Amino acid sequence: MSSSPLPETWIKTTPAGLYCEPGGFYIDPQLPVPRAIVTHGHGDHARPGNQRVLATPGTIAIMQSRYGELAGALQPLEYGELIDINGVGVRLIPAGHVLGSAQVVLDCGGARVVVSGDYKRRADPTCAPFEPCNCDLFITEATFGLPVFRHPPDRLEIDKLLHSLSLFPERCHVVGVYALGKCQRVLALLRRAGYEEPVYLHGGLIGLTELYENLGVPLGPVLPWAEATREALRGRIVLAPPAATTDRWSRRLPDPLVAMASGWMRVRQRAKARGVELPLVISDHADWDELTATIDEVAAEEVWVTHGREEALVHHATKRGYRARALAIAGFEEDE
Amino acid sequence: MNRFAALLDALLFTPARNGKVRLMQEYFATTPDPERGWALAALTGELVFDEAKPSQVRALATARVDPALLGWSYDFVGDLAETVSLIWPEAPGGKDNIPSLAEIVKQLKAASRSEAPRLLEPWLDALDATGRWALLKLVTRELRIGVSARLAKTALAEWSGVELDRIEEIWHGLAPPYQALFDWLEGRRPAPEIGDLPTFTPLMLAQPLEDGDIAGLDPRDYLAEWKWDGIRVQLVARGAGRRLYSRSGDDIGAAFPDICAVMPPDVTLDGELLVMRGAEVAPFNDLQQRLNRKTPNPKLLRDFPAAVRLYDMLRDGPEDLRGLSFAARRDRLEGWYAREPRRALDLSPMVPFTSWDELKELRDGARDRGIEGLMLKRADSLYVSGRPKGPWFKWKRGALTLDTVLMYAQRGHGKRSSFYSDYTFGAWRDGELVPVGKAYSGFTDEELRRLDQWVRNNTIKRWGPVREVAPQIVLEVAFDSVHRSTRHKSGVAMRFPRIHRIRWDKPFGEADTLETLEKLMT
Numbered sequence: 001m002s003s004s005p006l007p008e009t010w011i012k013t014t015p016a017g018l019y020c021e022p023g024g025f026y027i028d029p030q031l032p033v034p035r036a037i038v039t040h041g042h043g044d045h046a047r048p049g050n051q052r053v054l055a056t057p058g059t060i061a062i063m064q065s066r067y068g069e070l071a072g073a074l075q076p077l078e079y080g081e082l083i084d085i086n087g088v089g090v091r092l093i094p095a096g097h098v099l100g101s102a103q104v105v106l107d108c109g110g111a112r113v114v115v116s117g118d119y120k121r122r123a124d125p126t127c128a129p130f131e132p133c134n135c136d137l138f139i140t141e142a143t144f145g146l147p148v149f150r151h152p153p154d155r156l157e158i159d160k161l162l163h164s165l166s167l168f169p170e171r172c173h174v175v176g177v178y179a180l181g182k183c184q185r186v187l188a189l190l191r192r193a194g195y196e197e198p199v200y201l202h203g204g205l206i207g208l209t210e211l212y213e214n215l216g217v218p219l220g221p222v223l224p225w226a227e228a229t230r231e232a233l234r235g236r237i238v239l240a241p242p243a244a245t246t247d248r249w250s251r252r253l254p255d256p257l258v259a260m261a262s263g264w265m266r267v268r269q270r271a272k273a274r275g276v277e278l279p280l281v282i283s284d285h286a287d288w289d290e291l292t293a294t295i296d297e298v299a300a301e302e303v304w305v306t307h308g309r310e311e312a313l314v315h316h317a318t319k320r321g322y323r324a325r326a327l328a329i330a331g332f333e334e335d336e
Numbered sequence: 337m338n339r340f341a342a343l344l345d346a347l348l349f350t351p352a353r354n355g356k357v358r359l360m361q362e363y364f365a366t367t368p369d370p371e372r373g374w375a376l377a378a379l380t381g382e383l384v385f386d387e388a389k390p391s392q393v394r395a396l397a398t399a400r401v402d403p404a405l406l407g408w409s410y411d412f413v414g415d416l417a418e419t420v421s422l423i424w425p426e427a428p429g430g431k432d433n434i435p436s437l438a439e440i441v442k443q444l445k446a447a448s449r450s451e452a453p454r455l456l457e458p459w460l461d462a463l464d465a466t467g468r469w470a471l472l473k474l475v476t477r478e479l480r481i482g483v484s485a486r487l488a489k490t491a492l493a494e495w496s497g498v499e500l501d502r503i504e505e506i507w508h509g510l511a512p513p514y515q516a517l518f519d520w521l522e523g524r525r526p527a528p529e530i531g532d533l534p535t536f537t538p539l540m541l542a543q544p545l546e547d548g549d550i551a552g553l554d555p556r557d558y559l560a561e562w563k564w565d566g567i568r569v570q571l572v573a574r575g576a577g578r579r580l581y582s583r584s585g586d587d588i589g590a591a592f593p594d595i596c597a598v599m600p601p602d603v604t605l606d607g608e609l610l611v612m613r614g615a616e617v618a619p620f621n622d623l624q625q626r627l628n629r630k631t632p633n634p635k636l637l638r639d640f641p642a643a644v645r646l647y648d649m650l651r652d653g654p655e656d657l658r659g660l661s662f663a664a665r666r667d668r669l670e671g672w673y674a675r676e677p678r679r680a681l682d683l684s685p686m687v688p689f690t691s692w693d694e695l696k697e698l699r700d701g702a703r704d705r706g707i708e709g710l711m712l713k714r715a716d717s718l719y720v721s722g723r724p725k726g727p728w729f730k731w732k733r734g735a736l737t738l739d740t741v742l743m744y745a746q747r748g749h750g751k752r753s754s755f756y757s758d759y760t761f762g763a764w765r766d767g768e769l770v771p772v773g774k775a776y777s778g779f780t781d782e783e784l785r786r787l788d789q790w791v792r793n794n795t796i797k798r799w800g801p802v803r804e805v806a807p808q809i810v811l812e813v814a815f816d817s818v819h820r821s822t823r824h825k826s827g828v829a830m831r832f833p834r835i836h837r838i839r840w841d842k843p844f845g846e847a848d849t850l851e852t853l854e855k856l857m858t
């Protein structure tokens with residue numbers, strides 16, 4: 001494909017975000033734009049206020065539930081379906097991050113760019129698995145772009161939670177989870193591990209969990225925490241947004257034991273600093289090994305690295321013989 | 337080893353004492369011998385081998401990992417052992433021979449310092465990330481998980497149903513991996529026969545006397561003696577063995593050869609370790625000079641002569657006196673001392689009184705250096721380990737003081753801009769430390785240098801300019817008064833807090849509670 005125009009002539013970074021010039025659209029814009037492609041429903045990728053938005057049906061359902069009218073004019077595109085936008089071929093393929101999450105495959109003038117969005121490689125019962133796609137330029141996330149991040153098998157982490165529950169049956173186990181994706185994944189993983197008790201949810205998690213159920217992801221019995229008496233929550237699992245677990249809200253739980261499900265829990269001081277008693281290394285992002293293996297797998301000559309610790313991944317990719325550079329895009333958050 | 341590492345990891349994250357105890361109980365209940373015995377040795381600080389240097393650990397990692405990636409990772413993680421444990425590349429087949437802690441200890445004990453790194457490498461391949469972390473912390477002697485030896489023994493006691501005191505009494509006659517101990521605790525064998533070993537007897541401790549207490553006490557029931565400003569010690573001589581134990585049961589005899597040399601045969605005595613010049617008690621700081629040195633030189637021994645002021649006798653020859661009343665034990669002590677007077681040992685005199693008012697006057701009038709206040713002991717009190725409420729009281733005078741635990745340190749200003757001289761200290765509440773105040777003064781330059789070094793060596797986290805340190809050092813804080821405050825997490829604020837003493841000798845678990853501080857509120 002060496003005769004085709006270099007991708008950097010038609011895809012660039014702007015203050016609003018990644019922009020495809022011939023197509024006239026932005027990917028995950030940080031500022032309101034006329035035309036956006038949104039990779040997934042997390043707030044730092046899917047923002048309100050755009051005029052037209054192209055996304056998977058799952059992401060669209062999430063944006064509608066979060067933003068209502070403010071989500072913009074929403075156009076669904078199924079995984080794998082090809083459309084043409086001003087001469088640019090556009091496809092969305094699964095990224096394995098959360099329900100509806102997609103990579104964006106762009107074909108223009110014989111060159112192919114894949115924008116990974118946020119992704120992970122391991123199996124997740126709540127969303128379609130990542131599909132690697134060969135390309136000329138791979139724009140990859142790097143949330144956990146340091147070799148200290150190697151996520152252990154999910155099952156071991158869930159077992160830690162269940163073990164703690166049996167060792168401290170008088171304590172309410174409150175697990176900090178991101179409302180979209182992590183909450184539902186933890187529920188699904190608990191069910192896979194054979195935990196069939198009701199799981200109690202903080203109010204901020206109920207809407208999206210219902211949405212997952214409505215979209216055909218079974219998560220077992222869940223109850224709003226507020227419907228249980230304080231005493232009834234002893235020995236129970238309560239899921240809550242991370243900030244709530246150590247905030248005043250948690251005072252209403254009986255002897256809460258604070259757990260947190262996040263890739264950041266791999267680093268002890270991070271977990272300690274957040275007041276976490278039971279760190280669970282469960283991440284919806286690729287770890288270092290997955291990031292580096294994926295770069296090899298998609299066989300792009302050029303790699304752009306964004307959202308995270310770019311320098312280490314750029315260094316690694318360069319040593320492996322790729323043209324690699326860090327892409328500074330404002331607005332993405334460290335939280336997962 | 338992975339199992340033990342998981343225990344250490346869980347202990348590190350579990351703040352409450354009871355949670356830690358339960359984790360250890362479960363471990364002891366579900367882990368076979370001798371693995372759990374070696375784990376117990378590691379938890380109680382009895383595991384000794386040549387330590388690995390951080391540079392050796394770094395060299396191991398550099399041989400396996402791109403140094404640039406190691407550097408960025410270390411910058412992010414901030415702890416070398418943890419960085420190496422996380423970044424260590426898994427080798428194919430490495431997981432085939434997961435070492436036990438017992439095996440690791442055996443090989444390390446047999447290895448020289450230069451051989452140790454070669455041993456580590458296959459273990460690092462075999463262990464999981466938590467196992468690697470625990471191994472590296474263990475060999476670099478940086479394992480700090482907030483568990484004292486006493487807490488580990490408490491877990492043994494609660495797990496087995498055997499009283500903690502009985503475990504402590506024989507502890508110093510045991511050695512890792514403690515097979516005889518576990519046999520006893522699990523009821524397979526009688527208590528280990530420790531024979532003529534000079535073991536530690538857990539101390540009887542006094543409650544602070546609070547204003548409300550005195551009204552309910554009959555002065556005729558109590559005997560009084562001065563409370564000396566030194567450190568509590570136990571002198572034990574048995575067979576050929578001589579031991580000088582600190583209040584936490586650590587053997588500090590090596591630092592006090594002058595005391596060991598005069599120790600009489602076949603007794604257990606309770607007293608206050610002081611530096612004395614003639615009949616005069618030197619300031620606590622002089623004693624500190626001695627406590628600072630593990631092995632004193634002749635000049636130090638000459639300039640800071642140690643002495644023990646005796647106030648109780650627990651054993652006389654084969655006879656255990658703890659079942660006698662305090663008055664009877666005191667008679668025995670006096671009778672024994674009359675027969676066996678020794679240089680550097682004397683008796684703490686009794687303070688006769690007839691009413692509390694008289695005693696209070698004596699207390700407030702005593703301006704002698706080295707007197708902190710009074711001890712009140714019921715004449716009929718048996719010697720009971722622990723801190724029973726009622727039989728013994730300490731009645732301090734002067735400024736209010738509180739034993740707190742150093743939690744955070746920050747650098748000072750001006751001359752002190754390179755020293756960690758601003759200290760935040762905490763008191764216990766429900767098994768957790770709550771910051772109760774900050775102090776910047778009250779210590780000597782020498783103490784500041786030592787504290788600064790200690791802070792640097794024991795930082796567990798940095799918050800910008802603030803270092804969080806391992807909870808370990810007890811700071812006795814003096815202050816004029818304490819008030820309720822909504823601005824502080826603890827709900828209280830001290831007026832003019834200053835460091836009164838640095839209690840290097842005192843176990844941090846025995847620092848005061850927030851409740852104690854609240855009772856001092858005006």
